[in-house]
Structure formats: structure tokens, C-alpha cells
Amino acid sequence: MENRIPPRTEAVEKLENYITSNHLPPNTKIPSERDLCEMWGINRTTLRFAVDMLVESGQLYRKKGSGTYIAESKLVRNLLGVNSLSTEVRQLGLPFSTHILSLRVIECTKQVSKKLHIPLGQNVYECIRVRSIEGVPCIMETMYLDQNQCPDLEKYYHDKSSIYSIFENIYKKTLVAGEEKISVTYVSEEEAALLDLEEGEPVFFATGVTTMTDGVPLEYYKQLFRADRFKFVSMIKRRMT
Structure with a gap:
């Protein structure tokens, strides 16, 4: 039986690949939750988990009332x-x-x-x-x-x-x-x-x-x-x- 990647793990990988493949520079705003959910066919809870993980790891940062952005490379x-x-x-x-x-x-x-x-x-x-x-x-x-x-x-x-x-x-x-x-x-x-x-x-x-x-x-x-x-x-x- 084939082991399927957990949806949350897959969402993290998709988000990381999106940032890398599009060569997004620091301080670039990423698409809205709605757009990303529609793009990948996932629910908002799963997407928010992925965003939270990348914020915690320092790859993304949030601006209150503005959105989520690419962080400077450390x-x-x-x-x-x-x-x-x-x-x-x-x-x-x-x-x-x-x-x-x-x-x-x-x-x-x-x-x-x-x-x-x-x-x-x-x-x-x-x-x-x-x-x-x-x-x-x-x-x-x-x-x-x-x-x-x-x-x-x-x-x-x-x-x-x-x-x-x-x-x-x-x-x-x-x-x-x-x-x-x-x-x-x-x-x-x-x-x-x-x-x-x-x-x-x-x-x-x-x-x-x-x-x-x-x-x-x-x-x-x-x-x-x-x-x-x-x-x-x-x-x-x-x-x-």
C-alpha cells in the first residue's frame, strides 16, 4: 500500500516550492489564502498550518492588516x-x-x-x-x-x-x-x-x-x-x- 504524504506536510512543500520556483525576492507579498487554496485545492486550515510553519522557520513574515511576505534570507x-x-x-x-x-x-x-x-x-x-x-x-x-x-x-x-x-x-x-x-x-x-x-x-x-x-x-x-x-x-x- 502506497504511503500518502499528510496534507499538511504536502502544503508546506507546495508553499516552499512556490517561493523557490518563482524566485520571489525578500519582502514580496505572497498570494492571498483564497488564491493559494484554489491553486492547490486545499482548505484554509491546512494552508494556514503551512504558512505558520514557514513563519516560525523565518522564511515568511506577517504584516498586520497587510498580508504575508517573503523574509530576508538568514x-x-x-x-x-x-x-x-x-x-x-x-x-x-x-x-x-x-x-x-x-x-x-x-x-x-x-x-x-x-x-x-x-x-x-x-x-x-x-x-x-x-x-x-x-x-x-x-x-x-x-x-x-x-x-x-x-x-x-x-x-x-x-x-x-x-x-x-x-x-x-x-x-x-x-x-x-x-x-x-x-x-x-x-x-x-x-x-x-x-x-x-x-x-x-x-x-x-x-x-x-x-x-x-x-x-x-x-x-x-x-x-x-x-x-x-x-x-x-x-x-x-x-x-x-
Whole structure:
């Protein structure tokens, strides 16, 4: 006996295929429920399930009183990846830019001291920057760097330079490993303004430490990622024992 695909599953596949085959760009409004139901010969309950599934997965979004639209494609961030964010984005052929909001020397707090394994109150660089993809601000980042490891950083680092290239070429330090934690938070009024979001919108919150070849920490960072532009994945392999 032939196994028939459940109507709801089939509706999801039809909707995904419709978006793909018609090459619908982001922010395009999809046809009305009535039109789609007539097109595929399904009832509205089944169609609404399919739309809900694609909204939940981030492929569609709704505008109250207007309809349902194609969402922006999300950049996939591999939690086990070794490439920098700028490298990954440019490999996709997308314009990427950085705007440094501030770069200053401060005395490290207890938290920064613990993360960088340096004495409390020792000088560190605090760098706050916003990173944009295709002209859209997508990431807000605060970095803390041990000043002893990268003296006179302000002479070399600017919007057009790569911080990791400076580490390697100026200071002869290579960052090879790191530990990162991902959670969800909500943007403040100031953060929302910088990321072109509404206050209180959810974003991904990443914190991490990057170490050099000798195992010494050089960088502690905190990042806010727009949830409508990113998704995080972790590739795993089945254990054979």
C-alpha cells in the first residue's frame, strides 16, 4: 500500500516550492489564502498550518492588516567554524562594512580580568563597533583587548582595517581557538537605534574569548546579532561507539 504524504506536510512543500520556483525576492507579498487554496485545492486550515510553519522557520513574515511576505534570507553562522565573520560574509559575495563607534583605554573590570586572565584594573582596549551587511546594521560588538598584547592599537585600527590582520601582521600574534556561548536577549533603546530595530526586539547574544597559539587569551567579546538576519547551527557526527 502506497504511503500518502499528510496534507499538511504536502502544503508546506507546495508553499516552499512556490517561493523557490518563482524566485520571489525578500519582502514580496505572497498570494492571498483564497488564491493559494484554489491553486492547490486545499482548505484554509491546512494552508494556514503551512504558512505558520514557514513563519516560525523565518522564511515568511506577517504584516498586520497587510498580508504575508517573503523574509530576508538568514546568514548561517557555524558555531564550530574557524573563519571570521567578515570572511564568511565576503565568501557569500555580500558587501560587508564596519563602523567603529569608540576605541578607548579603560581599567578592566572584574569580569574582563577573569576572561583575559589579567590583574583587576589593568589597562585594556574597549572597542565598540557596528557591522553591516548589504548596508544594513546587523551586529553590534564590544571587544576587550589586553593593551599589553597590542600597544598603540588606535594607530592601526580603523573602519577599513581588519583587527585580526593587525594582530598577525603588526603584533605577530595568531588567534587560533575560542569559546563562544549563545543566548537570546532583548535590545535596549540605544542598541535598537544602532541596529535599526524596535526597542525590546529579541536578538542573539554571543559572548566569547579568543586565544593565541600559546593559549593566552587576547580578546573577550560580546555581540548582538539581529535575529531576522542570522541563524546559528552546530554540525555533529554520530558516535560510532
